[in-house]
Amino acid sequence: AQSVTQPDIHITVSEGASLELRCNYSYGATPYLFWYVQSPGQGLQLLLKYFSGDTLVQGIKGFEAEFKRSQSSFNLRKPSVHWSDAAEYFCAVGTFTSGTYKYIFGTGTRLKVLA
């Protein structure tokens, strides 16, 4: 069955440091891939998405993600974290099974930023 794994439940980084949030999926083909961010008390907002083409995807707020087929991964990165990036980050995949499209969210990674 398809699945999405975000191995890190919590991550703490210092402001200005680089960030990488991991996302791995299990699916027989290349899924559609998404990263969302959820600030406290708010709904989820799309950061970036990958459907096909260039495996390095640029998103909003200075985020980027790289699709690595060989590792079934779609890790989110930011070169320099700002305090306002503290939030929960969700990876999601869209897959086709028996003609039905399924959209699966990971369990999320909560990011804490130290001043």
Next chain:
Amino acid sequence: DSGVTQTPKHLITATGQRVTLRCSPRSGDLSVYWYQQSLDQGLQFLIQYYNGEERAKGNILERFSAQQFPDLHSELNLSSLELGDSALYFCASSVSDYNEQFFGPGTRLTVL
């Protein structure tokens, strides 16, 4: 602002009661999704409607039901409420299955 609206913002009710949550999708979006988010279970997909028809079902309890109306707004009905139903309920919409979802601000349900 995602363009998705949800009402009410907060809802406090008692066990055994029934409530209705409402969602208006972004203009032009035909798909509506409902999610439940709680501390212990994370973000759980409940159900999806596409242009008025049920499209996909997730972990939705039998006590819960939803529908999408001809004007594309959707309602999630929760009945025989239990303490464990306390959660944030999100609605999201998208143009089609394959596109990103735009989330509303959520309805916080508290069951006392």
